[in-house]
Amino acid sequence: MLKTLINELVEKWPELWPILAAIAVILAVVPFLGLYMTFIERKLAAYVQDRVGPNRVGPFGLLQAVADGLKIFLKEQIIPDHVYTVLYFLAPTLSLMTAMFALVVMPFGPVPTNYTGGFRFIVAPGIDIGILMMIAISSLSAYGIIVGGWASNNKYSMYGAIRSCAQFISYEIPLGLSIIGVIAVAGSLNIEHIVDAQSKSIWDWNIFWQPLALLIFFTSALAETNRLPFDLPECEQELVGGFHTEYSGIKFVLFFLAEYTHIVTVSFLTALLFFGGWSCPGIPSPSTPEGASLTYMLLGLLVLVLKVSCVVALIMLLRWALPRFRFDQLMGLAWKGLIPLALVNLIGVAIVLSLDLPKHLLVVTAVLPVIAAYYSATQFNASMAKLNSERSVLSKSRAMSYE
Amino acid sequence: MSNKKTKTVKWGEEPKLGMLDALYLPAIVSGLATAVRHAVSGKPTTRQYPEVEPEIPPNYRGVHRLNRDEQGRVKCVACYMCQTACPANCIEIIAAPAPKDDPHWKDRDKYPATFTIDELRCIYCGMCEEACPVDAIELTSVYDLTGLTRKEMVFDKEKLLSVFDETVKTGKDPVRTNRGTLGPASEEAPTGRQGPPPPGRGKHG
Numbered sequence A: 001m002l003k004t005l006i007n008e009l010v011e012k013w014p015e016l017w018p019i020l021a022a023i024a025v026i027l028a029v030v031p032f033l034g035l036y037m038t039f040i041e042r043k044l045a046a047y048v049q050d051r052v053g054p055n056r057v058g059p060f061g062l063l064q065a066v067a068d069g070l071k072i073f074l075k076e077q078i079i080p081d082h083v084y085t086v087l088y089f090l091a092p093t094l095s096l097m098t099a100m101f102a103l104v105v106m107p108f109g110p111v112p113t114n115y116t117g118g119f120r121f122i123v124a125p126g127i128d129i130g131i132l133m134m135i136a137i138s139s140l141s142a143y144g145i146i147v148g149g150w151a152s153n154n155k156y157s158m159y160g161a162i163r164s165c166a167q168f169i170s171y172e173i174p175l176g177l178s179i180i181g182v183i184a185v186a187g188s189l190n191i192e193h194i195v196d197a198q199s200k201s202i203w204d205w206n207i208f209w210q211p212l213a214l215l216i217f218f219t220s221a222l223a224e225t226n227r228l229p230f231d232l233p234e235c236e237q238e239l240v241g242g243f244h245t246e247y248s249g250i251k252f253v254l255f256f257l258a259e260y261t262h263i264v265t266v267s268f269l270t271a272l273l274f275f276g277g278w279s280c281p282g283i284p285s286p287s288t289p290e291g292a293s294l295t296y297m298l299l300g301l302l303v304l305v306l307k308v309s310c311v312v313a314l315i316m317l318l319r320w321a322l323p324r325f326r327f328d329q330l331m332g333l334a335w336k337g338l339i340p341l342a343l344v345n346l347i348g349v350a351i352v353l354s355l356d357l358p359k360h361l362l363v364v365t366a367v368l369p370v371i372a373a374y375y376s377a378t379q380f381n382a383s384m385a386k387l388n389s390e391r392s393v394l395s396k397s398r399a400m401s402y403e
Numbered sequence B: 001m002s003n004k005k006t007k008t009v010k011w012g013e014e015p016k017l018g019m020l021d022a023l024y025l026p027a028i029v030s031g032l033a034t035a036v037r038h039a040v041s042g043k044p045t046t047r048q049y050p051e052v053e054p055e056i057p058p059n060y061r062g063v064h065r066l067n068r069d070e071q072g073r074v075k076c077v078a079c080y081m082c083q084t085a086c087p088a089n090c091i092e093i094i095a096a097p098a099p100k101d102d103p104h105w106k107d108r109d110k111y112p113a114t115f116t117i118d119e120l121r122c123i124y125c126g127m128c129e130e131a132c133p134v135d136a137i138e139l140t141s142v143y144d145l146t147g148l149t150r151k152e153m154v155f156d157k158e159k160l161l162s163v164f165d166e167t168v169k170t171g172k173d174p175v176r177t178n179r180g181t182l183g184p185a186s187e188e189a190p191t192g193r194q195g196p197p198p199p200g201r202g203k204h205g
């Protein structure tokens, strides 16, 4: 029994080790990244606010993240009396598990589309429903938040969870709709193929013919990650800590890690789907024979990491540039703004594809938000004018009654 | 009705929403620009505290000190004014007649045998300083008062005098901007002198 298993393992080893290695990379990198993202975020926040930020532990405060991690591991485990214990423990795990699971189909470096052997920068190469699975799995992380909010048995946590639930459901739709155009032109749900379709020249990057889709995708993705300006599930002024009010120590860290993993996922997706992933002029595609060499692979990895860091930096800067949305504005933006725009964009893609027009015609979709803004401004001003006239009638009648 | 009111409720009007406002993007870009401008300005307002000490204004109310007169004796005449004035009840003085046979003390009638201030109980209100007729007790600009036990935070006479020695040495003499005329017992104030106080205390005997 054991012998057959070992034989099997030895036989499958050449196919097995790249997968195990990739899993090891993800498992090692994600917590590390989570820790260092907090550090980078703190530093960036400090610079934006004319402060210095953590600078005491190690050179430039670089060991601060390690110190924080150690501290939080040694923290006392506080379990409030009133929680539903099983769910209370389940929630953070669920949150992190789904966040990490979504990374399975995400290429974190150049992956050749012919999947030659050896180490590849992806855990599960060649999954044909890649992007679909990614979105499906990462939306499961709503369960972590909802279960956490419910199990905390506390009204603020519950409010946070409900808000997060509503937000997830609303923004899932524009998120999905916005990438359908990209998928339709690449003709595949496989992320490696989508990137490969953009690798011919810089003008093939999806941003140059789907600017509107990028805008919608990025906005919805921000909402999905619960980042400012969409961090209503955990806004401290209204809800104490939101869904993680009752969590402390290592359980809180799991939630935190899940959040940062989401940011990483979203940044990777933005870079892969809209900015050509690892493709860059001068670096041959990894699917071609000369592009499969180690140097070009590493260069591709560097390019991808650079693009991703730019997106991460943008997400972190946005936090200090924008105030938080009001909840009705948040919902209005999704249902009245992003979803109609995404639908129109989709129709545009459908027309271009079925009439065999060049796809760069779709750049004109960038005008759509302007039209939408014009429309909404007119609507708003009209309703304001109506309100004002009603008020002036009211104040006239008041004046009459004073006499 | 004769008393006709013409003034009525006035409604404020919301500003009109322009197309650019409804587009959100210009506002986002300008917000980002502000964030980036601050991020790259490289002029943090943070002070690296233990290395760079803050400039404490000279009229700060920090740790007390007991002043000495010209002959190095404690200036306090043990009149209990400060102890009476203290709202936190943290000063404790035991007075004793000055040793008359000692030539060093022969011009004094009374002096504090012990003088303790519980710095933990003190609220640093400065009432003791105001009450003192001879300006013997003062609040200095020493702000970083720490200790490992409660006991060591109860300052006795020697400790308070040593605070005086240190602050005089480092030139951190307290300055009260609103001190007014000093009492007749203080040798610093010639009787009848009015008007604004001197900018610094100069000599401390």
Ligand code: SF4
Pocket: B082, B085, B086, B087, B088, B089, B090, B091, B117, B121, B122, B123, B124, B125, B126, B127, B128, B129
């Ligand atoms: S500063 Fe105020 S509280 Fe402190 S000893 Fe003087 S009178 Fe008492």
Ligand code: SF4
Pocket: B075, B076, B077, B078, B079, B080, B081, B082, B083, B093, B128, B131, B132, B133, B134, B135, B136, B137
């Ligand atoms: S008021 Fe001045 S002189 Fe009187 S006991 Fe206090 S410190 Fe001494």
